[in-house]
Amino acid sequence: MTIELHTWNTPNGRKISVALEEMQLPYVVKTVNITKGEQHAPGFLRISPNNRIPAIVDPDGPDGQPISVFESGAILLYLGEKTGKFLPASLRDRVPVLEWLMWQMGGFGPMPGQVHHFRMVEAESDRRYGLKRYSDETRRLYSVLDKRLAQVEYVAGELSVADFAILGWAWRHERHQVSLDDYPNVKRWYDALFARPGVQRGFDVKLDDQA
Incomplete structure (x- = not known):
């Protein structure tokens, strides 16, 4: 159905x-x-x-x-x-999927979302403050992801729903004013995912x- x-x-x-x-x-x-x-x-x-x-x-x-x-x-x-x-049956294998899914929901979504918001703010002083605060945190999150992907092919080891969750936001990296060339492991992962027909x-x- x-x-x-x-x-x-x-x-x-x-x-x-x-x-x-x-x-x-x-x-x-x-x-x-x-x-x-x-x-x-x-x-x-x-x-x-x-x-x-x-x-x-x-x-x-x-x-x-x-x-x-x-x-x-x-x-x-x-x-x-x-x-x-894309969701392992064993608890041990499922834990990293849950960890990285929660990482996306709690950080790599709300923080870039604030970048989206403050780029639209008209008052220049408010805009500068907000963009710096949330852009710095967004770049920190990209760095966390890059370090993780230096160790594994996908964020939880095997391809999982956590990758789909994070990709939804990494897709907007240009709007975050982030170049994936600065995060080579993220770029490798991003390109590999976008090579998948699904x-x-x-x-x-x-x-x-x-x-």
Whole structure:
């Protein structure tokens, strides 16, 4: 049965389209135009009470009953559990996936997101302060990722949902004013992921209303 992906063209939205493509799950995109406030519509709030995209509705959920899931990290874990793909079965092997997924959710998302925000601030003094604060932290996070990827091929060793989560934000590295040439291990990982047909499809799929 076909999963509904309620989303928009953002890093968090791309995490899920990539995962769905890599897991070869059938899905249909239901755009939620956040520039027009559609994330506050009552129908969307029923499946995403935090009024944030993405969210999914799986008509073939646990025990064959429909289920909705919000928050991108929770969606990735749900899809990994559902398919048995990109989420190791053993606890020992699963721990690094969880660690790096939480690293993305707690840092490598909120911090670059603040860079996005402060680049748009009009007051120059506020803009300078905010950009320096969050740009410095964003670059520190890229360095953490680069050091990790000097040791392993993928962030948790084997390809996992943690890679999809982090890639959704690394995709916007130019908007972060970060050159991947400064982080060679991140660049190697990034290029390797984008060489995968499933990842390419996940980023090619239309997630907004633009023609």
